[in-house]
Amino acid sequence: MSLDSKNPETIVLHAGHRADPTTGAVAVPIYQTTSYQFQHTEHAANLFALKELGNIYSRIMNPTCDALEQRVAALEGGAAALALASGQAASAFAVQNLARAGDNIVSSTDLYGGTWNLFANTLKDQGIEVRFVDPEDPQAFANATDDRTRAYYAETLPNPKLKVFPIAEVAEIGRGFGIPLIMDNTAAPIICKPFEHGAAVIVYSATKYIGGHGTSIGGLLVDGGNFDWEAHKERQPALNTPDPSYHGAVWAEAVKPLGPIAYILKARVTLLRDLGAAMSPFNAFQFLQGLETLPLRMRAHSENAAKVADYLKGHDKVDKVIFPGLQDGEARRRADAHLKGGYSGLLGFEIKGDKDAGAKFINALELFYHVANIGDARSLAIHPATTTHSQLTPEEQTASGVSDSYVRLSIGIEHIDDILADLEQALAKA
Numbered sequence: 001m002s003l004d005s006k007n008p009e010t011i012v013l014h015a016g017h018r019a020d021p022t023t024g025a026v027a028v029p030i031y032q033t034t035s036y037q038f039q040h041t042e043h044a045a046n047l048f049a050l051k052e053l054g055n056i057y058s059r060i061m062n063p064t065c066d067a068l069e070q071r072v073a074a075l076e077g078g079a080a081a082l083a084l085a086s087g088q089a090a091s092a093f094a095v096q097n098l099a100r101a102g103d104n105i106v107s108s109t110d111l112y113g114g115t116w117n118l119f120a121n122t123l124k125d126q127g128i129e130v131r132f133v134d135p136e137d138p139q140a141f142a143n144a145t146d147d148r149t150r151a152y153y154a155e156t157l158p159n160p161k162l163k164v165f166p167i168a169e170v171a172e173i174g175r176g177f178g179i180p181l182i183m184d185n186t187a188a189p190i191i192c193k194p195f196e197h198g199a200a201v202i203v204y205s206a207t208k209y210i211g212g213h214g215t216s217i218g219g220l221l222v223d224g225g226n227f228d229w230e231a232h233k234e235r236q237p238a239l240n241t242p243d244p245s246y247h248g249a250v251w252a253e254a255v256k257p258l259g260p261i262a263y264i265l266k267a268r269v270t271l272l273r274d275l276g277a278a279m280s281p282f283n284a285f286q287f288l289q290g291l292e293t294l295p296l297r298m299r300a301h302s303e304n305a306a307k308v309a310d311y312l313k314g315h316d317k318v319d320k321v322i323f324p325g326l327q328d329g330e331a332r333r334r335a336d337a338h339l340k341g342g343y344s345g346l347l348g349f350e351i352k353g354d355k356d357a358g359a360k361f362i363n364a365l366e367l368f369y370h371v372a373n374i375g376d377a378r379s380l381a382i383h384p385a386t387t388t389h390s391q392l393t394p395e396e397q398t399a400s401g402v403s404d405s406y407v408r409l410s411i412g413i414e415h416i417d418d419i420l421a422d423l424e425q426a427l428a429k430a
Contacts, residue, residue, distance in 0.1 A: 008075055008190050009295045016070025030285045031063040050249075050269070053258065060273055064281040068288050072210075072220055075291075076202055077195050079225025080261045082268050083218065083284055087186060087205020089277035090219030091115050092123075094182045094203050097267045098150040098238050101127025105151045106144045108135040108165060109399050110158035113389040115184070116396065119153075132399075138169040142177070150236065151180055156194060156338065157187040159374070160348045160384055160408055161401035162322050164192075164334040171198025178232030180263075187346055187374065190298040191339045200227035201263065208375030209345075212290040212297055216283040221267060225260035239263065245270050297377065297413055302342025304419060305411040311420055312349050317427045319405070322348040345411045346374060351430060355404045358383045361430040362407070367414065367422035379412035379419055 003015050017028050036055040038044035046052045055061050069081035084090045095105055107119055109132045119130035130153075133140035141152050152174045154165045171181040180200030185192055186208050194202050204210060206218040230252040233240040239262050242248035246269060251262045258265065272278060309323040324335035324343040335343060351357050362370055368381040372388055382388060389402045397403075411419065 003074070006077075011075050012071065012291045012294055015074035017067040028064055028067040028285060028288050030281045031058075032281050033062075034058050050254065050258070050265070058281070059276055059278045060268060062278075062281050062284070064288075065279050065284040068279075068284045068291070069220070071288065071291060072204070073222055075189075076222045077193065077224075078202065078222040079259060080223050080264045082221045082223075082264050082272065083206075083279040083287075084220065084272070085277040085279055086217050087203070087207055087219040088114055088118065089275075090203045090205065090221050091118060091184065093267050093271050093275075093277070094201055094221055095119075095123065095128065095130075095151060095153065096126075096271060097263060098180075098236065099123075099128045100238065103148045103150045104129035104131055104146070105153055106131045106133055106141050106149055107152070108154035108158065109133065110135055110161050110163065110165070110401065111155060112159070112184075112186075113384070113392060115155075117391055120396075135163075135165050135170070138166045138173060141170050142173050145177055145179065149177070149179055150238070151182050153182045153184075155184040155187070156192050157324070157344055157346065158401075159187065159346050160322065160389075160406055162324055162346060162348060163327070163331045164324060164338050166334055167194055167197040167199055167338060171200075174200075175227075178235035180227045188339060188344050190295050191302065191341050191344060193340075195224040195226060197338065200224050206287050206290075208373070209298065209301075210290055210294060210375075211287050212294065212375060212377055213286075214371075214373060214376040214378070216286040218279050218283050218287055219277075221264060223261055223264035227263070229262050239266060243270065245274070298344070299342060300413040301345030301375075301411055304413065304416050305345045305347050305409075306343060307416050308409065308411050308419060308423065309347050311423065312347075315427060317352050317430060319350040319352050322350075322401075322406075346408070347411065348406055348408045350403065350405045351407055351427075353405060353430065355383070355386065357430045358405055358407050361426050364426040364429040365422055366425070367418055368409070368426075374408075374410040376410065377413050379414060379422075380410040382408050384408055 047054050065083040073081040107130050131144045133144050174181045182201040183194040183199040184203040186205045189209050202222040204220040229239040239251045251266045255262045255265050312318050313321045368379045384402045
């Protein structure tokens with residue numbers, strides 16, 4: 001079936017799969033298998049030589065995962081996608097696919113705590129330097145760039161600051177150097193389309209809004225197919241020099257018959273093959289179910305979050321509300337330029353008092369769950385300074401926007417009256 005629709009509500013239901021060719025099943029089957037029968041020796045040889053794409057072994061490719069990958073790529077307007085075992089794996093692969101020991105990337109300071117640790121410590125141990133810059137000034141990315149810079153990295157809607165990243169400005173700076181912008185769009189699926197603003201690669205923790213029900217861990221990489229890797233041979237050696245791990249393939253050249261998928265194919269047949277962070281077919285099936293209602297849920301998340309923000313900004317126990325819809329100046333301009341149809345379901349607030357006040361509030365919640373997650377259909381709350389960002393130094397916490405009194409909320413799709421009632425009774429006890 002040819003799907004010409006560009007409407008997300010249609011894409012999430014129909015792209016990448018119409019019916020199982022053997023059984024006629026409408027839902028994507030869970031292909032719980034390790035291996036695949038080759039048609040003949042030439043077919044097997046062609047698959048291993050990348051003369052054609054197909055299934056060899058489920059660590060590298062699986063039909064259930066493939067349907068998810070096709071659907072997400074279509075949703076984002078990209079060329080291809082890769083399903084991975086977690087969002088952390090996606091963040092790591094996104095960088096490792098381009099940067100080698102001795103190379104560096106430039107990253108926004110406004111990151112999820114786990115990504116910060118990955119960049120500041122684990123990648124450093126692997127010989128990849130991450131240079132952190134304040135995204136308030138896009139030119140900071142250019143200032144931190146040198147001859148060994150391979151990528152720029154940022155989050156569309158980073159928490160806790162919730163200030164939308166200047167995607168178009170930094171993407172343009174990067175393309176002038178031959179450097180792709182990698183955007184983690186986990187907090188803003190549907191409402192932000194990074195490729196439309198010049199990003200080259202999108203990262204997702206599918207665990208969050210895409211899954212939407214708190215049942216499965218997974219990640220995704222999406223290749224925009226919009227970056228000319230071959231035009232930047234010196235800047236991007238990982239895709240333009242012979243790869244000894246794959247018969248000396250030069251990826252920017254080798255994949256031309258298959259389309260503009262050099263970046264994602266290299267990630268699949270080298271990193272995924274060697275490091276093995278494969279998404280299970282069952283989790284891919286779970287994410288396909290979540291994806292089908294994603295446009296509806298993002299609308300409900302955003303509407304509820306806007307009402308919660310309005311409620312909290314007038315509360316006498318709240319010092320400050322952090323929410324894109326309440327920002328002004330350049331932050332609001334960026335939010336309105338990038339977010340369409342809502343401001344997502346995340347918000348934060350500074351509760352009057354100290355850590356004790358935040359703890360009392362969290363412990364008094366009845367409807368909200370106290371969990372380390374976002375993007376669930378249920379409403380969630382957490383105190384980042386003592387949980388998600390606790391491994392950061394005080395200085396790093398401040399740089400990322402975390403304070404002792406900051407509480408993060410992920411607003412669910414329950415009835416707004418019930419959400420507000422729970423916040424009211426918890427604040428009364430703080």
